[in-house]
Amino acid sequence: MAEVTMKVNGKSVTKSVKGNTLMTEFLRDELRLTGTHVGCDTSQCGACTIHVNGKQVKACTMFAGECDGAEIGTIEGQAAPDGTLNAIQAAFKEYHGLQCGFCTPGMVMAASSLLKDNPKPTEAEVRHHLEGNICRCTGYHNIVRAILAASGQDVPAVAAE
Secondary structure: OEEEEEEEOOEEEEEEEOOOOEHHHHHHHHOOOOOOOOOOOOOOOOOOEEEEOOEEEEHHHOEHHHHOOOEEEOHHHOOOOOOOOOHHHHHHHHOOOOOOOOOHHHHHHHHHHHHHHOOOOOHHHHHHHHHHOOOOOOOOHHHHHHHHHHOOOOOOOOOOO
16 A cells, blocks of 8 residues: 545545556545546546646556646536536537537546647547547537537537548
């Protein structure tokens, strides 16, 4: 067991963890932040996407010990403290960017990372950025539209691909 300290969604946490504890397990089991979903455990689906020191990562690829001293952002930290949705979350709601909702936390976290680095992405740039996040329900069109809307751009009809 090792002690890890990190800031998660702005709050400092210290816990003892086994060396093989994945960040997905740490967030879900130790901190009860269950918005970070475990879809594949093999870094294929993106449902576990979080931010570590401002970088988009898949939580199933990191051990909690690797995040000692890090700033962690999860889907639970995206909304305002009063529960008001941020621009990305509101756009996902308005443009129907979800169906079953399983991939949505990872998609929102990926979108947040994209818009931080590229505030006005093209449709092609959004699609390219989302290549590591899988949705089995929507066909991506409304997810892409939501991200374009969240960037403050006009939302055209998204081409079928």
